[in-house]
Amino acid sequence: MLRLPTFTYHRPKTATEAVAIACQHGKAAMYVAGGTDLYPNMKRRHQAPTQVISLQDVPGLHAIDWLPDGRCAIGSMVKLSKLEHDAKVKAAHPAFAHAVREISTPLLRNMGTIGGNLLLDTRCTYYDQTHEWRESIDFCMKKDGAICWVAPGSPRCWAVQSSDTVPLVCAMEAEVELVGRDGVRTIKAGDLYRDDGIQYLTKKPEELLTRLILPAPTGWKASYLKLRRRDTYDFPVLGVGACVWTDAAGTVTKANVRLGGAGSYAIPATESEKLLVGNKLTDELVAAAGSAAMKPARTMDNTDLDVYWRRKVAPVYVARALLACR
Amino acid sequence: MVLDQPAGRVEDGKPAAPWRHDAKKEDLKHIGKPIRKVDARGKVAGLTKFADDLTLPRMLHMKLLRSTVAHAEIVSIDASKAAALPGVKGILTGKDLPIPFGILPVSQDEHALCPDKVRFVGDPVVAIAATEEEIAWEACRLVDVQYRELQTIGGIHEAAATDEPRLHDYGVRGNIHRLENLEFGDLQDGFARAEHVREDTFFFEGNTHLPMEQHATLAHFDKDGKLTVWSSTQTPHYLHRALARTLHPLPAHHIRVVAIQNGGGFGGKSDPFNHEVAAAKMAMLTGRPVKIALTREEVFWCHRGRHPVLMRSKVGVTKTGRITALDFQSYLDGGAYGSYGTASTFYTGALQTVTYAVENYHFRGARFFTCKAPCGPKRGHGTPQPRFALEVQLDKIACDLGLDPARIRLDNLAPRDSLTANFLRIGSMGLGACIEKVVAGSGWNERRGKREVTKDGRIRGLGLACSSYLSGAGLPIYWNGLPHSGVQLKLDRSGLVTAFCGSTDIGQGSDSILGWIIGEVLGIDPLGIKVVTSDTDLTPVDLGSYSSRVTVMTGNAAMQAAERARDILQKGVAEKLGVPAGRLVFADERVFDAEDPKKGMTFQEAIVCSEARFGTIGTVGSYTPPPTAAKFRGGGVGPSPSYSYSAAVVEVEVDPETGIYRVPHVWMAHDIGRALNAAVAMGQIEGSVYMGLGEAMMEEMAYRDRSHKGKRVFVHKIPSMLEYKSPSALEMPKVTTYVIEDPDRNGPFGAKEVGQGPLLPMMPAVANAIFDAVGVRVDEIPCSFEKVFAALQAKKDGKEGRYGPSSGADGVPVVDFGDSLKIKTPWQGGDGTAWNEPKREKKAAK
Secondary structure: OOOOOOOEEEOOOOHHHHHHHHHHHHHHEEEEOOOOOHHHHHHOOOOOOOEEEEOOOOOOOOOEEEOOOOOEEEEOOOEHHHHHHOHHHHHHOHHHHHHHHOOOOHHHHHHOEHHHHHOOOOEOOOOOOOHHHHHHOOOEOOEEOOOOOOOOOOOOOOOEOOOOHHHHHHHOOOEEEEEEOOEEEEEEHHHHEOOOOOOOEOOOOOOEEEEEEEOOOOOEEEEEEEEOOOOOOOOOOEEEEEEEEEOOOOEEEEEEEEEEOOOOOOEEOHHHHHHHOOOEOOHHHHHHHHHOOOOOOOOOOOOOOOHHHHHHHHHHHHHHHHHOOO | OOOOOOOOEOOOOOOOOOOOOOOOHHHOOOOEOOOOOOOHHHHHOOOOOOHHHOOOOOOEEEEEEEOOOOOEEEEEEEOHHHHHOOOEEEEEEHHHOOOOEOOOOOOOOEOOOOOOEEOOOOOEEEEEEEOOHHHHHHHHHOOEEEEEEOOOOOOHHHHHHOOOOOOOOOOOEOOEEEEEEEEEOOHHHHHHHOOEEEEEEEEEOOOOOOOOOOOEEEEEEOOOOOEEEEEOOOOHHHHHHHHHHHOOOOOHHHEEEEEOOOOOOOOOOOOOOHHHHHHHHHHHHHOOOEEEEOOHHHHHHHOOOOOOEEEEEEEEEOOOOOEEEEEEEEEEEOOOOOOOHHHHHHHHHHOHHHHEOOOOEEEEEEEEOOOOOOOOOOOOOOOHHHHHHHHHHHHHHHHHHOOOHHHHHHHHEOOOOEEOOOOOEEOOOOHHHHHHHHHHHHOHHHHOOOOOEOOOOOEEEEEEEEEEEEOOOOOOOOOOOOOOEEEEEEEOOOOOEEEEEOOOOOOOOHHHHHHHHHHHHHOOOHHHOEEEEOEOOOOOOEOOOOOOOHHHHHHHHHHHHHHHHHHHHHHHHHHHHOOOHHHEEEEOOEEEEOOEEEEEEEHHHHHHHHHHHHOOEEEEEEEOOOOOOOOOOOOOOOOOOOEEEEEEEEEEEEOOOOOOEEEEEEEEEEEOOOOOEHHHHHHHHHHHHHHHHHHHHOOOOOEEEEEEOOEEEEEEOOOOOOOOOOOOOOOOOEEEEEEEOOOOOOOHHHOOOOOOHHHOOHHHHHHHHHHHHHOOEEOEEOOOHHHHHHHHHHHHOOOOOEEOOOOOHHHOOOOOOOOOEEEOOHHHOOOOOEOOOOOOHHHHHO
16 A cells, blocks of 8 residues: 655644744644645655644634624635535525535545635646656656656646635635744635646745635625536536625626636636626626636646646536626 | 247256256245345445455565556566565565466466566566565566567457468467367258348447455465465365366465355456466575555456457347347457466357257357456356347347337247257347337337436336247366365264365355255255355365356255265165155154154154264265257357346436436346345345446546557556446436246256346337437447437437447457358257268377
8 A cells, every 4th residue: 555654743822823833844844734735645746745734723723703794714624524514604605615515525524624625636637647657758848857748848836726715715706814933914715726736826835724715695796616526525627706796786897707717816807807897797798708607617637627627627617607696 | 030940959858867857946945035145234234354464473475566557578577676675575576487377278368467568457477575665566566577569469350461470379379379160950941031231330348346355365375385365266176176286286285275265256267377477486485474456456366357349249039039040250469478367258249049049059259368457257158249249130120120129039048958059059038028028018009219308308118038048058168077176074963064166156146056956955944055166175066156057056065965865865765764765854853754743753864864874974075067969169168057147128318418328227137046045145146237337338448549759559458447347336326126947957945047148128228229229329338427418419410320449350350260060950850960070080189
């Protein structure tokens, strides 16, 4: 069987202590929340921390708090299964609860956390392989190698954003709270990510994600629609997160459409968004907005299912996601 | 056709052997009843020990260093750094195991560790044993192997076009492993009489068994020089032979192979494997027990699964759809080694004639060596690919002629008790009943072609397909005149009956059928019988659990052994009670006088009185299949004591915007002769539906073929459980199962094969259902969403609504098959020989 490499396991008691350990060990350290992604990756040797910092004992990361202004602050260590079954979350944020339920299997959701899912490593069929397999392709630039096999002429890595919650929370304009050396800061979820398969996060490595803050559920409607081969374990090969703000007359005042699984970050479908604003969500408008999403869907041949097909069905998925926002 | 006269009919009425095929249901006490399997409790309670659960004191863990290149000569191996790593206890390379092996005598082309050449990414090169598995893994990373890379042979077309370099220095020529060319009857005449001719090209991508249990082996070489190997294998006897060969001069009788309970096999544990041979050798080298447990990725390297097969099929029919001629070509991508490939090649041409009467038949098959994990037998061995082609083609013909796809099949049914064009002997034949069942159950006549739309905008369609499969191969893998299966019974004075048999339960219930049959014959509780199987020291040879052979072959052997035990007890009891032996009845754990049931004794007392009279009681039974009718070269693949039949209707719901479809319901009927246990039989049928659904919808052994700056990368794309897509419980449809019982005179109580056959109709039935729903053809397996979408797009663009390999001349490679062997059909007066076959001495003289 595949075996874990040896590593030192830390169990800090506060967020500050966790950050201090991370600072001390630099690149050798990684945080672990549920471990459902990190440990398999360590077995395949493509994530190889020698210092693993567990967040299990950090208080305050395990709670769901409702703020006075209606926002919902979710601790990064909250289990996915707790979120999907939380009655209040389901009632206020049905699209978010749905996106959480779309992640992997019940067993993994019992271990996996929202923080882990938001920071999920980008994925690629040239990367998520054993050490032996990667040796046979002389590795790739994301780990141990020099080139990107997806696009050998490319100077960058094209690994794919594969979290189900990320496109949605970006579209919803949720916020994330980070604790670093210099204290706490809160940024828009969309600003946490970058368009690069390797440096896919803007946060510093030692910065600890402590909370996800969902906006108050008024004035907008969101949806998440996932494309994958099997409606059970599979990661998204396209995940449409849509959020539409409308006025009393039903006219769209703002719209965010994010395409997950189609690039190294949740790509904004800007043209689709522009078409929607100032109009009502008619069938025709939704179809046109869908068609406009084909261009930004930069699917590459590094996930399951055919690359061209994934791009061609993106309009259908965007249109359907928008219909669910009506 | 069908033939005007039942030409080729074999003599009716004479049973081949007294296998009680005509026993009346109401007279059977255990057979047919849903008794639990003998190993059920251990399995459901998690107590069953699999090979990886075994440990021995001082046991070492072994890892294999495998090739990272697709095709290369090994220039040098430097393992000195690995040897210096603390904890490393043994290192083996190809030099230590120079004798080649292979499952078939004609392809002894494998080594436990490659001595001079590697042929695919994953080919093993070095074995290292250490005190911990982690150390063995780290040690493998320290070995420096230098390769001189050779051209990669990446697939069927590339292999056909590349004479040099050759993967192997044997075979037909270049990278062609096998070429077969068999012609039965008069093709020209058959096509001349046809009123409609269709020619189609199909491709069936390779896929793998995906057993839950990864292969594992434990080897122990004791101080007396005796070797014991515990392994997850379906074929302990063949492993025993391979070990005796490769570990020469260790005598065969010093080797014991124990097949541990398998966590699924499906054909993937039927070859002797390099890790088994290497573990055995390592145990001999180190003097310590050695275990190897493969990773999931390594299971993909072992493979031996479904061959990728490119097929071209030309069929001629009359206006009413009767088949006058079939010309079938198959091109198999064999992967890096021979494995069962010779048999697989013949199987792509063997069973087309067993479902439908084909008057004239031409088969050409070619197998190529390529730089992929070797292909071999997977559930249905070589027959699902041509079955897909034939069943889709029949659907197209029905469409061309405006006929009902069910009707065209019923009209073409091969007759029972007949010989086919290629000299396969059909006995019982329940395909007609199967078709009628699924047609009625699914509402085929009312619902087909209606294109109902579901609430979420999907379009419904129904597809129908059929199949047949063997109940074991008529000939053994290595030529011999010995029985295929043996059973020994020991009757203890405690009342215990123990059955010893070399067969291996791979989860399908073969251990249990021994108990059920013996229990029925002796009138005792099957669950009270002790079954000892698959241990070459203790049990008589059974060839193994493959080709659906166990129920019929070990079943008949068990029945013979039980009948003989019954005879002994009958004599003993008759003497004791003073009752004529013929009047004694064995039932309810008693032996008693039929005319005066009170007069009798318990089964245990019967043993005691018989043992007192005749001494220790033990009997044997064995089974050899009936002689085959086919005498031509290549005729050894296809014959079987009997054939099972299946028919399926599959319902699909297709999203016309994306090509995404789901399968909500499957109706499957399976003619199995007689159900020895209907509950277990239905489990096998549902398992087949599941596995076939995976092949139909998504499973594929896909390879990455990329080049960059002169380096070509050729490696399995997705060797993991997550990315090699197989259906989950959510994709599993509702299955309505019909067990059809048409007892066959060659089977125990009339039983035939269960559970390989019903996999086969799934793939064509799905493709046919998609056509019924949205009017496009996917002539390729897997029939994945993107292919349905591509066909829909093509249709939208005004082109042919089809996705599949080119139907033009470039669709199949150009291969010179040479002259065909010409065989007269039974109705032409043929005797099963080829009239133009070259003398066979030629080969023997070589």
